[in-house]
Amino acid sequence: MEEMNDVNASEMGLLEFLEYCENVDVSEMDMHEFAMSCKRYNERCNNPQTEAERLVYEIMGNKKRKTNQEWLDLQKEVQEFLKTATEEDRKLIGGYTELLCMICSAIKEGLL
Numbered sequence: 001m002e003e004m005n006d007v008n009a010s011e012m013g014l015l016e017f018l019e020y021c022e023n024v025d026v027s028e029m030d031m032h033e034f035a036m037s038c039k040r041y042n043e044r045c046n047n048p049q050t051e052a053e054r055l056v057y058e059i060m061g062n063k064k065r066k067t068n069q070e071w072l073d074l075q076k077e078v079q080e081f082l083k084t085a086t087e088e089d090r091k092l093i094g095g096y097t098e099l100l101c102m103i104c105s106a107i108k109e110g111l112l
Helices: 006-011 014-022 031-046 051-060 068-084 087-108
Strands: none
Touching: 031 051, 051 068, 051 087, 068 087
16 A cells, blocks of 8 residues: 655645545555544645635535525635636536535525
8 A cells, every 4th residue: 555644645636635545445554544544634625725625625514514695605606716717626626516506406495
């Protein structure tokens, strides 16, 4: 298994880091390695380095419960960002926009 230290984890883009995490075989790790892997994942996801990463973090929940209006405002913010986003940023955010859309649709229909 490829060893990853804190330095190269922070140098990766979020998309690259998430792809790395998907390919980690946790069955080969001891408890300490697994804990360190979880720590790196949480630190990386909680410290966005670009606007696209910040938006993904906001969609993922960022540990703060959002009001319905905050979700709707976030949807507008993401829509505006995507108008000028790079292909890489679109690819990063694309996996999370469906979740955001479902939440906002439920809000608009009075289900939340």
